[in-house]
Amino acid sequence: MTRIEGTTILITGASRGIGRALVDQALARGAATVYAGTRTPLHHPDSRVQPVTLDVTKSEQITAAVNAIGSLDLLINNAGIAGYDDLSDPAVIAEHLAVTLFGTLAVTRAFTPLLARSNGAIVNNLSVNAFAPLPLIAYSVSKAAAFSATQSLRTLLAAQGVSVYAILTGIVDTDMSRGVEILPANLLTVGP
Template identity: 40%
Template sequence: MTTIKGAVALVTGGQRGLGKAFVEELLAAGAAKVYATARKPVESEDPRIVPLPLDVTDPASVAAVAAQVGDVTLVINNAGTTVRGPLLGASRNDLEEVFATNVFGVVAVSQAVAPILARNGGGALVNVASVLSWVAGAGVYGGSKAALWSVTNTLRLELARQNTQVVGVHLGYTDTDMTRALDVPKNDPLDVARDTIAAVERGETEVLADEVSRVYKAALSGPVEGLALQG
């Protein structure tokens, strides 16, 4: 369980979309300071927001951020990327780009901040995954989120010894730049962020942010009426 009031947070990809929503909701919940990263960050008028440059695929960039966030107690691995199209049509560059950000980048940030969280009492680490962690047919992106789910579960076990709460967040389409062109129902990013922050404060380890995530997670344990999973 991690208390948000007075917390110091780090949000990767924190200057737009869901990351920006996390920053806003953390401050609304009483966080004292939020480090909001982007590859090319812009300054904020709010003194509680500290913009930092970060490329999660660059070890030197990750190390530089870790050196500046020694007071952090909550880390949200939100940065992500995608490519469209089927897995069989993906190039090696497509695979490397998506996995470098969505999987290896999360691991790199987690490795860098774990000792900081330990020194500050344990805190919490939140990984933003997807309902596509459990749904086949989503190409390279789906594969990366399935890998991230496994990584998150492993981090939860490994970080338990230092009292770090590890939370996996699963959600369907959410209204961000990544999904803007899709004509489908979408979650409000602020709702997802608010629900995630509440789950962190309750000491939970998983957030199912919408009905589609709850349905598909239930299907992992057995058949769900009216739902057919396509392999």
């Protein structure tokens, strides 16, 4: 799948920030229908946007979304959380993994049959933090795990005709990143 025009797209985490920008870009590029997956109700002025209540950590909401959508060309797994931590609280790590890794896998698993029918694609919006953890350590751990899962999904789903991609964004000026202090470029190194 190389085009957006005329397609049906689901974007998780679509209520604000990058997710909202992805919805707007899909519309600008001619998507026929954009399902905007959000945890809270969403209103969008464009009638091509169909709100879908979708907390990626809730299996019943994922199932309801699959039933409501019915056919799909492109899944963009964008839902995420970001919190400051020092890996000392296992609950914080578990929360990040629940959304970024397990939520992404659950949504992907649920929508794969629809994507296989359309020879569709999956785009996992990840982060350069998968390779260079900044002050968001559990976030970085979860993004690294999701990147590894994306690599595996690419191989596993190819036989079903589903393409899988990873987007590794840098820091984007959104509500989620507000307050993140950027280190000087010469301090952003991977390895010893």
